[in-house]
Amino acid sequence: MSDPILELRGLHKRFGTAVPADDFSMDVDRGEFFTMLGPSGSGKSTILRMIAGLEYPDRGSIVINGRDMTRVPPWDRHLGMVFQNYAIFPHLNVGENVAYGLRKTGSSKADARIRVEELLSLVGLEGFGKRNIAQLSGGEQQRVAIARALAPNPSILLLDEPLSALDEKIRREMQDELRNIHQRTGTTFIYVTHDQEEALTMSDRVAVLNAGAYVQCDTPKEIFRYPRTPFVAHFFRGCNVLKAEYHRRDGKVVVSLAGAEAVVDPRGRDLSSGCLAIRGETVHFGPPAAASNMALNATIEAITYRGLYSNYHLKLADGQTLEATLSQRSSMAVGDTVYISIHADNLVVLEPD
Known part of the structure; x- marks a missing residue:
């Protein structure tokens, strides 16, 4: 109380x-x-x-x-x-x-x-x-x-x-x-x-x-x-805001991004913004570990070393960019095509600002 x-x-x-x-x-x-x-x-x-x-x-x-x-x-x-x-x-x-x-x-x-x-x-x-x-x-x-x-x-x-x-x-x-x-x-x-x-x-x-x-x-x-809106998501470092499409299928909300789909929890939010938030540290490099993950192909456009971690600037199939954070050392290089996945719980529906 x-x-x-x-x-x-x-x-x-x-x-x-x-x-x-x-x-x-x-x-x-x-x-x-x-x-x-x-x-x-x-x-x-x-x-x-x-x-x-x-x-x-x-x-x-x-x-x-x-x-x-x-x-x-x-x-x-x-x-x-x-x-x-x-x-x-x-x-x-x-x-x-x-x-x-x-x-x-x-x-x-x-x-x-x-x-x-x-x-x-x-x-x-x-x-x-x-x-x-x-x-x-x-x-x-x-x-x-x-x-x-x-x-x-x-x-x-x-x-x-x-x-x-x-x-x-x-x-x-x-x-x-x-x-x-x-x-x-x-x-x-x-x-x-x-x-x-x-x-x-x-x-x-x-x-x-x-x-x-x-x-x-x-x-x-x-x-x-x-985060609830694009403004809040942008305010916190490491959070990507991407354009996506939402539709309902069998009573569930499905998000589509760069040719991939996943069922998401809308958390009671308005879907009309067409925006999706993904934190950089939730991006996994490699095949998805579970069927509920969203799987995407991406190209590494730049790598920024920041001491304890590195930021990987990725270009998706639809031309949008996504920044992923990786703490361990990797042999991946600029220009490589990589496979990434994000667990459905880390795909955050955003309401309009």
Whole structure:
């Protein structure tokens, strides 16, 4: 049974000709790690700012913990927020920055000191309290910002692309750290990013946004394996979108692609897009292992080496191209004609955008 801590209903926001929220509705459950994923201009940061009270919607409602907060100012919403640029105070040391988040709670100096120590331990900065901010790395500064935002025990922590300014190694470490912090505190996290890996790694649910609306909202595994539309499929690296034909035979849905056929599970979706998604790592080189597989002939047009795997750019009999991923070494070369197969469960019906 769901327990929504946040309910957005019919949010609409316009800036001139741009509409970053177009009748946007969404629920977030208590204790959930919820991510809004989308390209620049999809509306994700504006929606987060409306939740925070930094922007007000033109119409619609924002309910937090059962209370209508649509026109309530940010300081009365009991939310924490972490920004991309850290927004920490350079004239305060680490402990003072974290304690700043307690300024409105009425905590005594002794209680504040205990709370600061707890939070620095939580974010992996135990013993850093007296350290100057200028002495910290980017990842450490972001940990300070997270500790400060969590200090007053907010009902929801809002995170607006907090890792985008970090290098890849630190960013991956912080992904694990954020997930760990979320699990240890039980605080509801609402996270905004354009990075698919961040969304898949940390989230309980992911909403993919486009043009002020969400296109699909599912668990990371579901949204990765079974994108709903061409837009969602294109957004995740390694997913091919191909034109195909669907028809019904003996009560089943059959997909035709480049002269081959297979029975597919439409998952209750509209077949009118004529599009099919196939992830590159699900393409098998060689004869099909089961009768339910789709078998195709293809020509290797290019091979791209990427370290742990290689991408094979294949041309099908109908002229469409398909990118397959292979992790083991192979003697196949550009120009070779190969036999490939895809299990029917990995042939994903796409609805129209």
